[in-house]
Amino acid sequence: xxxxxxxxxxxxxxxxxxxxxxxxxxxxxxxxxxxxxxxxxxxxxxxxxxxxxxxxxxxxxxxxxxxxxxxxxxxxxxxxxxxxxxxxxxxxxx
Amino acid sequence: xxxxxxxxxxxxxxxxxxxxxxxxxxxxxxxxxxxxxxxxxxxxxxxxxxxxxxxxxxxxxxxxxxxxxxxxxxxxxxxxxxxxxxxxxxxxxxxxxxxxxxxxxxxxxxxxxxxxxxxxxxxxxxxxxxxxxxxxxxxxxxxxxxxxxxxxxxxxxxxxxxxxxxxxxxxxxxxxxxxxxxxxxxxxxxxxxxxxxxxxxxxxxxxxxxxxxxxxxxxxxxxxxxxxxxxxxxxxxxxxxxxxxxxxx
Ligand SMILES: [Zn+2]
Numbered sequence: 311x312x313x314x315x316x317x318x319x320x321x322x323x324x325x326x327x328x329x330x331x332x333x334x335x336x337x338x339x340x341x342x343x344x345x346x347x348x349x350x351x352x353x354x355x356x357x358x359x360x361x362x363x364x365x366x367x368x369x370x371x372x373x374x375x376x377x378x379x380x381x382x383x384x385x386x387x388x389x390x391x392x393x394x395x396x397x398x399x400x401x402x403x404x
Numbered sequence: 405x406x407x408x409x410x411x412x413x414x415x416x417x418x419x420x421x422x423x424x425x426x427x428x429x430x431x432x433x434x435x436x437x438x439x440x441x442x443x444x445x446x447x448x449x450x451x452x453x454x455x456x457x458x459x460x461x462x463x464x465x466x467x468x469x470x471x472x473x474x475x476x477x478x479x480x481x482x483x484x485x486x487x488x489x490x491x492x493x494x495x496x497x498x499x500x501x502x503x504x505x506x507x508x509x510x511x512x513x514x515x516x517x518x519x520x521x522x523x524x525x526x527x528x529x530x531x532x533x534x535x536x537x538x539x540x541x542x543x544x545x546x547x548x549x550x551x552x553x554x555x556x557x558x559x560x561x562x563x564x565x566x567x568x569x570x571x572x573x574x575x576x577x578x579x580x581x582x583x584x585x586x587x588x589x590x591x592x593x594x595x596x597x598x599x600x601x602x603x604x605x606x607x608x609x610x611x612x613x614x615x616x617x618x619x620x621x622x623x624x625x626x627x628x629x630x631x632x633x634x635x636x637x638x639x640x641x642x643x644x645x646x647x648x649x650x651x652x653x
Contacts, residue, residue: 316638318627319564328634369587376623376639380583396638398627401559401566403592404448404536404599 311391319399324355341385371398431615438614439463441528445492447479447599449534455607457500463508468492469515479596521547530610533557545578549649556609558602563630565602575623579648581640
């Protein structure tokens with residue numbers, strides 16, 4: 311099956327693109343997808359999405375079809391064919 | 405409050421916007437009779453209140469507890485060098501009145517909290533988010549949802565920004581989108597033009613809602629990436645079980 315991933319902010323630079331379709335197995339969880347993408351784009355990508363290492367303390371927002379994955383099973387949320395996962399940086403200032 | 409007609413000088417002042425399709429005299433009168441609260445007179449609130457004043461919103465309530473500091477001046481464009489140490493809302497009122505004396509500007513020195521939001525924000529037609537923290541934004545979100553007041557959320561960082569319009573019942577509220585309060589930031593890096601851009605978009609949303617033209621940014625969050633100069637929206641969904649706006653609360 312296939313899902314769409316949309317990147318924002320630094321992730322666009324790390325992935326070198328704004329969005330892509332990713333081929334994954336049925337029942338794949340968000341964290342498994344992130345793992346697959348991290349293998350593709352490297353350690354900095356992984357540190358960024360999980361808010362570790364250089365990006366310690368960073369909390370990104372993951373929207374799956376417009377709903378925050380915190381409302382589902384977080385990183386354990388299972389993906390379905392045709393899903394869109396948007397990964398956004400925290401923006402707080404005014 | 406009685407419905408106020410437009411004066412000759414107002415017809416001239418607002419001529420170029422009255423010409424916008426769907427606006428007309430009726431739209432301008434609606435603006436004149438509207439009341440908008442700008443909560444936070446910072447990077448977003450300064451340009452937002454300037455444009456709300458220029459466009460002729462009848463009453464603008466500006467709320468901020470702080471005084472101008474030197475590190476504000478790269479983005480909080482109502483504050484000049486000579487205003488350092490003065491309350492932002494007092495400085496803002498002076499300048500807004502100079503720009504457009506016909507607009508009533510109500511300055512309030514306060515920090516919005518759950519306890520005072522009713523009194524401080526009060527009965528307005530739209531609330532503009534000029535805050536720099538989530539705690540207050542979520543208080544405003546709750547107040548606006550429970551009183552049916554449209555709330556124009558925006559936030560910025562570096563050259564990034566996000567904006568969405570919250571209208572209870574028509575789309576998600578901030579709590580639907582951010583179920584857990586996102587982390588606060590002590591000092592946000594920011595290029596002043598970024599909040600100015602977002603504030604302009606906020607004012608466009610306010611005006612559209614008051615006049616009743618166009619399509620508001622409901623159920624969509626527009627993400628602005630100034631680094632690559634790309635604007636993109638993401639869908640945001642309402643939660644039926646949202647503790648603030650849900651029908652199955
Ligand atoms: Zn909600």
